[in-house]
Amino acid sequence: MIRPMSTFAPSDLLNCLRWRYATKKFDPTKTIPAETWSALATSLVLAPSSFGLQPWHFLTIQNPSIRAELRTHSWGQSQVTDCSHFVVLAAKTTMNEADIDAFLARTVAVRGGEIDQLTPYREMMVGFTQNMDEPARLQWAKLQTYIALGQLMTSAAVLGIDACPMEGLNPAEYDRILSLPEKGYTTSVACALGFRADDDKYAAAPKVRFEECDVLSFL
Numbered sequence: 001m002i003r004p005m006s007t008f009a010p011s012d013l014l015n016c017l018r019w020r021y022a023t024k025k026f027d028p029t030k031t032i033p034a035e036t037w038s039a040l041a042t043s044l045v046l047a048p049s050s051f052g053l054q055p056w057h058f059l060t061i062q063n064p065s066i067r068a069e070l071r072t073h074s075w076g077q078s079q080v081t082d083c084s085h086f087v088v089l090a091a092k093t094t095m096n097e098a099d100i101d102a103f104l105a106r107t108v109a110v111r112g113g114e115i116d117q118l119t120p121y122r123e124m125m126v127g128f129t130q131n132m133d134e135p136a137r138l139q140w141a142k143l144q145t146y147i148a149l150g151q152l153m154t155s156a157a158v159l160g161i162d163a164c165p166m167e168g169l170n171p172a173e174y175d176r177i178l179s180l181p182e183k184g185y186t187t188s189v190a191c192a193l194g195f196r197a198d199d200d201k202y203a204a205a206p207k208v209r210f211e212e213c214d215v216l217s218f219l
């Protein structure tokens, strides 16, 4: 694939990142256009993960009554019901050899070659995942979902879409409502996406960040 010719200057990127903020109040009358949403959904699919294993599933909840129920388990936060698209990022609860084999089969389907050639890679991944106990494996899977979250949020900012990452929710209740355990997943984090309300006062609040010298080092 050819490197995209970008007209996007470094200053454009910073403008987008400074424009974005954790949106507290969405305009419930505005919907993300289909093409833009499609790109954001694909940004999730394209997110990188450790070994490429993609131990996740992303649910976009558009059903208003499910959203209303989820809101009651999200500290009542209005973003859940008022945003255009509400995404729950779920982590795989068990990463077993069958999952690794499914990934390897996909690799062969996409790239060609023989699955046997991937045996050393398979052993490495099996070793990596089996060296962890179950809680550690789940924690690892949840960490991967945060990479997807970051990619989604940056993609949204670049496309002029507002977003609010959300950990202020009850994962057990989300799991129950979305029937995630029986599918082998658990709620990790969520993200509301759409358009800020004109009167969201947080939009104008200056960003609170430590000085660059406190968080950046060059050795």
Ligand SMILES: Cc1cc2nc3c(=O)[nH]c(=O)nc-3n(C[C@H](O)[C@H](O)[C@H](O)COP(=O)(O)O)c2cc1C
Residues within 6 Å of the ligand: 020, 021, 022, 023, 024, 077, 164, 165, 166, 167, 168, 169, 189, 207
């Ligand atoms: C993983 C994560 C979870 C968050 N959960 C919530 C949340 O539940 N509700 C909310 O209003 N903001 C939430 N935030 C937003 C943060 O408070 C916000 O990103 C931070 O204060 C920095 O402000 P800014 O994003 O507007 O620059 C969350 C942020 C992250 C990264």
